[in-house]
Amino acid sequence: MSVQTQKPSDLTPRQEPAISPLQKLNRAIYRQAPEVFDSIKLLPYNVYKSIYRTTAFPKTERERSEAFFNSFLLHIQPAKIEKHALRFTYTFGLGLLSTYLFLLLTLTGILLMFFYVPATDQAYFRMLDLRSSVSFGGIMRGMHFWSANAMIGAVFFHMCRVFYTGAYKPPRELNWVVGVILFVLTLVMGFTGYLLPWDQLAFWAITVGANIAGKADYISTSLTGLGLPDLHFGLFTKNMLLGGDVVGQEALLRFYVLHVALLPVILFSLIVWHFWLIRKTGGISSPKESPE
Amino acid sequence: MAKRVREEEIFPRNPNKTYGLMEIVKGSSPRVDRGPDDMVSSWPHLLIREAILFAACFVIVLALALWAPPPLEKPADPTKPPNPAKAPWYFLGLQELVSYDAFWGGLGIPGIVIIGLMFIPYLDRHHSGIGRWFAKSRSTACWAFTLIFVVPSIILIIIGTYFRGPNWGFYPPWNMPVEPPIILHSIFGGMGL
Structure with missing residues (x-):
């Protein structure tokens, strides 16, 4: 801080006492990075502080709010919430349940990907391996199967809850639309995953489903009455989906790519948008919005 | 900051004032122009x-x-179709509709339902009954949603899952043919496929 004025006595070289190289190093560290020893001492606290930013165990109201503001995972949610929104019988936790099931599906799905090959001559035997020789393979597949079925139910009943409580009304229109798209995508996710075990159930179910998609031919056939050429919408859709006329290797590969790559990314993005829209449209619906 | 002051210094007694300090309440934030809320x-x-x-x-x-x-059933075998071949359970309502009419059941009606669902909030904009289950002022909307969407979806899935047997014939679940005969030329006949 202060400018040192050098006295003549300082100019004369002082006799330095003999010091060991270790002491020399010590001095060098103190001279160039005096805080390093403190840093080592405070390492655990500083790591903790960098993660929680405030505190992991908030006590005051301010700290409780900060716990939400300062956490990446929690900042999606409001720091303060209406008591009404916490009543279990208002939402039955269905929206969050759908999210949790999606997370479980992602987790078990990634684990299953380590053991699965989307080839018609291997897929089924990989299923058998999961049951017999892969550690916890049966549990992984079981959890994936039940989470998938439960998610379809949870999303459907979540949609019913939102309707029966009038939660889709302005200003939440767009979030309802995103929700409907998420519902359809959940069904498509289930459908594309259904083929992957490559057993009789899977093969014939997808055959039936793809034939339903082929029914769009009715539209293009009807349009020929307007002088348009018959574009075979249904046949086109079916061929795009299956990569051929029947369910085979190409279909298995397409369903696999849709199921593990394309659809999860779209679904995840829409879930994020869904959450964002909840916050931006005033949080969860409340009876205060329409006094009766 | 921590200096103790007498109440009169902050709130001087003024005979013209129609209000005064009534009580000091415990709280962590000032509440100005706000009624009591129930936030936690x-x-x-x-x-x-x-x-x-x-x-x-x-x-x-x-x-x-x-x-x-x-x-996990037997490996997929394109030469051995089950009778009936059934879609995943959540599409069995759709398959049931397809058995009545291929296009309208498979695409027409489901398409209209999905588009219709998306338009609900743009058509039903009245600000009533938000935040309550089955609000009285919304009984028409609730009934319509139940009877047009919820109940038919569930009933069709139940019929498709439990009441449909060989050749998509209608059988009660307790009288379902145990070993469905495989007739190759008509497996898709009942489903209009």
Whole structure:
């Protein structure tokens, strides 16, 4: 801080006492990075502080709010919430349940990907391996199967809850639309995953489903009455989906790519948008919005 | 800052004032121009509920995986079609509709339903009954949704799952033919496929 004025006595070289190289190093560290020893001492606290930013165990109201503001995972949610929104019988936790099931599906799905090959001559035997020789393979597949079925139910009943409580009304229109798209995508996710075990159930179910998609031919056939050429919408859709006329290797590969790559990314993005829209449209619906 | 002051210094007694300090209440934030609200901190009230829900969800899914393992039938064989061939359960309502009319059942009606669902909030904009289950002022909307969407979806899935047997014939579940005959030329006949 202060400018040192050098006295003549300082100019004369002082006799330095003999010091060991270790002491020399010590001095060098103190001279160039005096805080390093403190840093080592405070390492655990500083790591903790960098993660929680405030505190992991908030006590005051301010700290409780900060716990939400300062956490990446929690900042999606409001720091303060209406008591009404916490009543279990208002939402039955269905929206969050759908999210949790999606997370479980992602987790078990990634684990299953380590053991699965989307080839018609291997897929089924990989299923058998999961049951017999892969550690916890049966549990992984079981959890994936039940989470998938439960998610379809949870999303459907979540949609019913939102309707029966009038939660889709302005200003939440767009979030309802995103929700409907998420519902359809959940069904498509289930459908594309259904083929992957490559057993009789899977093969014939997808055959039936793809034939339903082929029914769009009715539209293009009807349009020929307007002088348009018959574009075979249904046949086109079916061929795009299956990569051929029947369910085979190409279909298995397409369903696999849709199921593990394309659809999860779209679904995840829409879930994020869904959450964002909840916050931006005033949080969860409340009876205060329409006094009766 | 911590200097003790007498009440009169902050709130001087003024005979012209029609208000005064009534009471000092415990609180962490000033409440100006606001009525009493019923907000609570998300930490821990929301967080603990979310944690419990996740634990319950995880345990139930794990229990189902352990005690009710998913089905695995024989390897896929394009030459041995089952009778009837059924779609995944959530599409059995759709398959049931397809058995009545191929286009309208498979695409027409489902398409109209999905588009219709998306338009609900743009058509029903009246600001009533938000935040209550089955609000009286919304009874028409609730009935319409139930009778047009919820009940038909569930009933069609139940019929498709439990009441449809060989050649998509209607059988009660207690009288379902045990070994369905495989007739190659008509497996898709009943489904209009």
